[in-house]
Amino acid sequence: MAFPKKKLQGLVAATITPMTENGEINFPVIGQYVDYLVKEQGVKNIFVNGTTGEGLSLSISERRQVAEEWVRQGKNKLDQVVIHVGALNLKESQELAQHAAEIGADGIAVIAPFFFKSQNKDALISFLREVAAAAPALPFYYYHIPSLTGVKSKSVRAEELLDGIQDKIPSFQGLKFSDTDLLDFGQCVDQNHQRQFALLFGVDEQLLSALVLGATGAVGSTYNYLGKKTNQMLEAFEQKDLASALSYQFRIQRFINYVIKLGFGVSQTKAIMTLVSGIPMGPPRLPLQKATQEFTANAEAKLKSLNFLSFPGLKDGNMEACS
Numbered sequence: 001m002a003f004p005k006k007k008l009q010g011l012v013a014a015t016i017t018p019m020t021e022n023g024e025i026n027f028p029v030i031g032q033y034v035d036y037l038v039k040e041q042g043v044k045n046i047f048v049n050g051t052t053g054e055g056l057s058l059s060i061s062e063r064r065q066v067a068e069e070w071v072r073q074g075k076n077k078l079d080q081v082v083i084h085v086g087a088l089n090l091k092e093s094q095e096l097a098q099h100a101a102e103i104g105a106d107g108i109a110v111i112a113p114f115f116f117k118s119q120n121k122d123a124l125i126s127f128l129r130e131v132a133a134a135a136p137a138l139p140f141y142y143y144h145i146p147s148l149t150g151v152k153s154k155s156v157r158a159e160e161l162l163d164g165i166q167d168k169i170p171s172f173q174g175l176k177f178s179d180t181d182l183l184d185f186g187q188c189v190d191q192n193h194q195r196q197f198a199l200l201f202g203v204d205e206q207l208l209s210a211l212v213l214g215a216t217g218a219v220g221s222t223y224n225y226l227g228k229k230t231n232q233m234l235e236a237f238e239q240k241d242l243a244s245a246l247s248y249q250f251r252i253q254r255f256i257n258y259v260i261k262l263g264f265g266v267s268q269t270k271a272i273m274t275l276v277s278g279i280p281m282g283p284p285r286l287p288l289q290k291a292t293q294e295f296t297a298n299a300e301a302k303l304k305s306l307n308f309l310s311f312p313g314l315k316d317g318n319m320e321a322c323s
């Protein structure tokens with residue numbers, strides 16, 4: 001099957017779903033959010049309704065509306081909008097896949113179902129194939145995140161799943177790999193001879209290692225607010241300036257390592273993004289709980305000490321305008 005679309009590459013922000021204090025989706029800020037990603041972070045691809053977007057905590061109707069709004073607001077501004085349509089049941093996943101096609105999304109991604117879990121790759125591929133078939137013209141990405149789905153990376157290795165996958169899923173276009181098993185990831189790259197697939201890495205604090213192995217891009221939560229810094233790392237890497245790339249990666253690691261120790265997840269991502277972008281992301285939805293004020297204060301201090309908090313409208317290195 002021919003896919004005229006250009007390959008998904010570079011940074012992809014896993015979007016947050018902004019919410020009001022009452023826990024409803026805050027649709028009106030999505031337009032601003034798109035502008036922020038493009039102008040302030042240099043990020044032009046998004047991954048909607050995934051982990052960071054609390055996709056699995058939204059109703060099907062909300063997921064449809066959120067997808068529609070990102071596609072609408074991203075028109076002529078974003079390069080690609082990928083919608084995560086994974087669900088615990090095939091029917092809902094297919095409905096969301098078909099909907100993504102109808103609204104003109106650029107791709108769909110699916111996680112492994114995680115209540116009844118697939119015991120081997122063939123069961124998983126059969127599920128993925130049925131979802132993909134509901135939107136056969138849309139590029140399809142498998143979203144590998146064993147730490148959250150509980151589908152053990154030992155029973156379903158991405159590298160094995162990839163082998164001959166296009167025979168089974170003709171619209172298969174790549175992988176979002178959110179795991180620290182770099183042997184598995186490396187072997188995905190190794191067999192991608194024709195470079196036909198987008199192999200997107202999803203552990204932001206280890207991105208440089210994945211680039212060395214041949215990642216073609218990255219999807220992550222931190223690209224919402226560290227997109228610009230991470231793009232600098234990508235540029236240094238492309239220019240084969242490994243020393244600078246490493247220094248960017250270490251600075252990013254210092255921040256992520258710090259917040260991981262404090263307890264880091266989607267709630268904390270919402271708090272950090274609110275702080276850095278000035279756009280209110282609101283609280284997460286239950287069962288997640290809002291980040292504490294103490295967390296936010298500590299994260300802010302760390303961002304400042306690493307010089308990661310620039311004020312909107314002020315360019316890096318133009319801080320004298322503040323005084």
Ligand SMILES: CC(=O)N[C@H](C=O)[C@@H](O)[C@H](O)[C@H](O)CO
Pocket residue numbers: 014051052145148178202203204205219220221222256
């Ligand atoms: C588990 C999870 O949410 N992973 C995200 C993407 O897959 C990452 O972007 C992490 O948030 C990031 O690497 C920080 O650990």
Ligand SMILES: CC(=O)C(=O)O
Pocket residue numbers: 014015047049050051052053202219220221
């Ligand atoms: C990080 C990511 O890709 C997600 O939130 O789904």
